[in-house]
Structure formats: C-alpha cells, structure tokens
Amino acid sequence: MADARSAYEALCQHWRRLGVLGSVGSVLGWDQQCMLPAAGAAHRAEQGALIAELRHAWRSDPRVGEWLAICEDSELVADPLSVAATDLRGIRRSHQRAVRVREDLVVALSRATSEAFETWKVARAAKDFARFAPALERVLDLVREQADQLGWEGERYDALLDGFEPGMRTAEVEQVFAQLAQALSALHGRLGDEALGALPPGPYPLEAQAAFGREVSTAFGFDYAAGRLDPTIHPFCSRLGPGDVRLTTRYDEADPIEALDSTLHEAGHGLYEQGLPGDRYGLPSGSAVGLGIHESQSRLWQNHVGRSRGCCRWLLPRLRAAFPGRLDQLDAEALYRHLNSRRPERIRVDADETSYDLHVILRFELERELLDGGLAVRDLPAAWNQRFEQLTGLAVRDDAEGVLQDVHWSHGMVGYFPTYTLGNCYAAQFMTVARHDLGDLDAAFERGDFAPLLAWLRAKVHAHGQRHLSPALCREITGSELDPAHLIAHLEARYLG
Numbered sequence: 001m002a003d004a005r006s007a008y009e010a011l012c013q014h015w016r017r018l019g020v021l022g023s024v025g026s027v028l029g030w031d032q033q034c035m036l037p038a039a040g041a042a043h044r045a046e047q048g049a050l051i052a053e054l055r056h057a058w059r060s061d062p063r064v065g066e067w068l069a070i071c072e073d074s075e076l077v078a079d080p081l082s083v084a085a086t087d088l089r090g091i092r093r094s095h096q097r098a099v100r101v102r103e104d105l106v107v108a109l110s111r112a113t114s115e116a117f118e119t120w121k122v123a124r125a126a127k128d129f130a131r132f133a134p135a136l137e138r139v140l141d142l143v144r145e146q147a148d149q150l151g152w153e154g155e156r157y158d159a160l161l162d163g164f165e166p167g168m169r170t171a172e173v174e175q176v177f178a179q180l181a182q183a184l185s186a187l188h189g190r191l192g193d194e195a196l197g198a199l200p201p202g203p204y205p206l207e208a209q210a211a212f213g214r215e216v217s218t219a220f221g222f223d224y225a226a227g228r229l230d231p232t233i234h235p236f237c238s239r240l241g242p243g244d245v246r247l248t249t250r251y252d253e254a255d256p257i258e259a260l261d262s263t264l265h266e267a268g269h270g271l272y273e274q275g276l277p278g279d280r281y282g283l284p285s286g287s288a289v290g291l292g293i294h295e296s297q298s299r300l301w302q303n304h305v306g307r308s309r310g311c312c313r314w315l316l317p318r319l320r321a322a323f324p325g326r327l328d329q330l331d332a333e334a335l336y337r338h339l340n341s342r343r344p345e346r347i348r349v350d351a352d353e354t355s356y357d358l359h360v361i362l363r364f365e366l367e368r369e370l371l372d373g374g375l376a377v378r379d380l381p382a383a384w385n386q387r388f389e390q391l392t393g394l395a396v397r398d399d400a401e402g403v404l405q406d407v408h409w410s411h412g413m414v415g416y417f418p419t420y421t422l423g424n425c426y427a428a429q430f431m432t433v434a435r436h437d438l439g440d441l442d443a444a445f446e447r448g449d450f451a452p453l454l455a456w457l458r459a460k461v462h463a464h465g466q467r468h469l470s471p472a473l474c475r476e477i478t479g480s481e482l483d484p485a486h487l488i489a490h491l492e493a494r495y496l497g
C-alpha cells in the first residue's frame with residue numbers, strides 16, 4: 001500500500017503538471033480568439049502545435065502506465081466512487097487514448113487542421129465549398145486513421161464520440177436522436193408561423209450591453225472576482241486555471257438580446273467550471289465529465305432559466321434601466337414571446353429551441369456517412385442542402401449558410417456535434433428533477449432567487465468532477481437513462497402553452 005500511495009502521488013503530480021501545461025495552451029487559445037493580430041496567427045499555430053506535442057508525450061509517458069498498474073492493484077480502487085479511484089479511471093482512459101495514437105499522426109493532424117481552418121475561413125467568405133473540399137478530405141483521412149488507431153467495437157464513430165462524451169455510444173445517440181427528430185417534426189406541424197415580437201430599434205450601446213450581461217450573470221451566481229467577460233467573434237468559455245474562468249460574447253448594437261443570450265449560455269459553462277473542486281485542478285476528480293454534460297449546464301441557464309416567464313419578469317425592469325427610455329413600452333409577456341418565438345434559421349446558432357437540434361441531427365448523420373465512406377466529400381453540399389430543406393422547409397441559398405457555416409470539421413472535431421443535442425436532453429431531464437426537488441422555480445426566478453438552483457447543480461453535477469461518466473451521472477441524478485421525452489415536454493409547454 002505504501003508503494004501504491006507513493007505511485008498515486010507521483011502520478012497526480014505528473015497529471016497536475018499536465019493540467020498546468022494545458023492551461024498555458026488555453027491562455028494562448030483565449031488570446032488567439034480575443035486579442036491576436038492577424039499577422040501573429042502563424043506563430044501562434046507553432047506554439048499550439050508544440051503544446052499539443054508536449055501534452056501528447058506527457059499523457060503517453062510510459063511511467064504513467066507503470067504508476068497506474070501499481071495503483072490499480074491496490075486498496076486505492078476498493079471504493080469505485082472515491083476520489084483516488086475517480087482519478088485513476090480518468091487517467092487510465094486518457095493515457096490509453098494517447099498511447100494508441102502514434103505521434104506522427106498527432107503532428108500530422110495538428111498541421112492539417114491548422115491549414116484546414118485557414119482554408120475554411122477563405123472558402124466560407126467566398127461561399128465556395130469546392131475550395132475547402134481538398135483540406136476536408138485530408139482531415140477526414142487522418143481522423144479515420146485516428147479512430148482506427150484508437151480502436152472501436154460498434155462502429156468507427158464510437159472511437160471519436162468517446163473522446164468528447166466518454167461512455168456514450170453511437171447506437172444510443174442514434175436512438176435518442178430518432179425519437180427527438182420525430183417529435184420535433186410533429187411539434188412543427190402544430191406550430192403556426194408566429195411573427196417575431198421585435199424590440200424597438202437600437203442603437204443599444206455596447207458598454208451598456210456588457211454591463212447588463214455582467215449584472216444578469218452575476219445574479220445567476222457567476223463570480224467575476226474569478227472570471228472575466230470579453231468580446232469575441234465566436235463566443236466560448238475557457239477555464240485558464242483555478243480562479244480564472246473566461247466568458248466571451250458578441251455584441252450587436254441593434255439587438256441587446258443576442259449578446260445577453262450568448263453571455264448566459266457561456267455563463268452556464270462558466271458556473272460549471274467555477275463549481276469544480278479547485279484543489280483537484282488538472283485531475284479527473286476536478287475536471288468536467290464530458291462535453292454533453294458541459295453543454296447541459298449552458299443550455300440550462302440560457303434556456304430553462306433565462307427564457308422562462310419568471311426570469312423575464314425579473315429581467316424586464318433591469319433591461320429598462322440598462323437602456324433608459326428605449327423599452328418603456330415592452331411588457332414581460334412580450335419579452336417572453338420575443339425570447340421564445342419560432343425562428344427556424346439556416347444558421348444553427350440562430351435557430352430557436354425547436355429547430356436547433358435538427359441541425360445537429362443532420363450533422364450526426366452526415367459525419368457517420370463521411371467517416372464510413374458512404375458519402376464522398378464532393379457530394380456533401382448537395383446532401384446537406386437537400387436534407388436540410390426536407391427537415392426544416394428552408395432552402396439553402398449558398399454554402400456559407402449551409403455546410404460551411406460551422407468551424408468544427410476544419411478543426412478535425414468529428415463526433416463533437418452530438419454533444420450539443422445531448423446537452424439539451426440532459427438539461428431538460430435535470431430540470432424535471434430540479435423542479436421536483438426545489439418547488440416553484442419560476443416564482444424563485446421572478447424574485448431573482450437563482451441560488452437554490454445553483455446549489456442543487458453544484459451538489460448534483462459540479463462537485464463530482466468525473467466521478468460518474470455521463471450516462472451514469474444521468475442515472476444518478478434522475479433515476480433513469482437519457483430520455484428525450486423531457487426535452488420534448490419542455491418544448492411543448494413553452495411553444496404550445
């Protein structure tokens with residue numbers, strides 16, 4: 001046991017240093033997206049590639065395998081839910097994934113995706129998929145090889161999905177998505193073409209929008225003594241270390257709701273990061289469990305809290321005070337309708353809650369076909385346009401608002417898209433239980449009382465780190481498997497009620 005203890009300590013020290021190295025990469029990444037002058041992009045790519053290479057070497061270090069073997073054969077894993085057992089399981093998973101992928105492939109992927117990202121930007125600006133196609137083909141070849149080196153049992157896609165949402169299987173996602181797609185199409189049949197309740201025209205000054213976003217996210221519980229909010233083009237949230245969680249958002253002078261919406265989404269991610277055990281930073285017991293659960297936290301605060309009737313009543317006087325004289329005619333019900341109007345869009349991030357998941361379901365289908373070779377890259381725009389119109393009734397006018405709209409594939413992130421919709425499903429399922437446990441949440445939101453919900457999420461989700469993988473965490477919190485019925489019920493109540 002003495003041996004196991006010292007092996008565990010050596011392992012944790014190594015892994016914490018890996019966490020610090022990763023956080024250096026996160027600082028560079030945040031800077032790249034918020035501050036970096038265009039001429040610095042090439043050198044930043046060099047820095048990123050070096051950190052990726054070092055992280056891979058540290059994760060696959062043979063000593064990690066030796067330490068793990070000693071610990072896994074000891075009392076440390078007697079209680080599978082203990083902090084040590086959680087750390088050992090998480091490190092084993094990460095080490096195994098790193099060892100299986102050859103270093104030359106890691107480097108090749110890093111180079112190919114840097115190049116593909118630059119090509120994607122040009123192609124999207126030109127609305128011309130053909131320019132991006134060769135880069136995407138190269139990335140897909142490498143991603144396919146990555147999946148095969150990682151190994152898989154069900155289908156190739158499982159190896160990639162598991163990197164973003166550990167423990168989730170493609171077959172389960174397929175089943176959940178099929179149910180959801182059917183229900184969404186039935187729901188759309190019952191919805192009218194509701195007109196947008198537009199807000200009075202702007203301008204809404206950007207400084208006032210930023211202050212308002214800070215005010216609302218602070219009320220939700222985000223701690224700005226340990227975080228920041230900055231403008232960017234594609235909003236994201238990044239934890240640079242304990243005590244430093246960065247939110248980003250984008251502003252539109254004509255519409256204060258867009259920035260608020262994205263700020264609350266990212267604040268939901270930030271609340272999760274701030275709720276993780278800070279003293280376990282870098283270790284699995286102090287890290288988020290997967291991107292689906294991460295997304296459940298952002299969707300929960302953005303949609304279930306921020307767009308609720310109670311929250312709209314609380315928001316209205318604050319919104320009026322933030323933009324004096326502009327919104328005096330607006331009432332809480334109109335604000336609620338505005339936030340929840342039916343708005344099918346060709347661009348995923350602009351779509352309303354009833355259409356958003358259709359974008360994701362389509363990406364999931366196409367990714368699997370691309371990966372197994374059933375769909376050729378050159379046929380991708382036609383496949384996207386045809387199926388998108390079938391799903392939403394909207395004709396895609398060019399590649400920029402179609403298959404080129406999202407950056408993920410240029411980064412080699414295949415298997416990532418499903419986590420958006422899994423997040424929506426988890427959020428709705430968690431809220432069903434939270435409402436049961438906490439009583440009338442709408443009344444609490446109307447009073448600006450968000451603390452009970454945050455405390456509930458801290459205890460049920462955040463404090464666990466990676467103690468349970470996503471499917472097990474869902475069972476632990478809700479007593480059942482992931483079930484899209486909760487999301488469907490939420491959407492019916494909101495859009496038909």
Ligand code: ZN
Pocket residue numbers: 265269295298
């Ligand atoms: Zn998100």
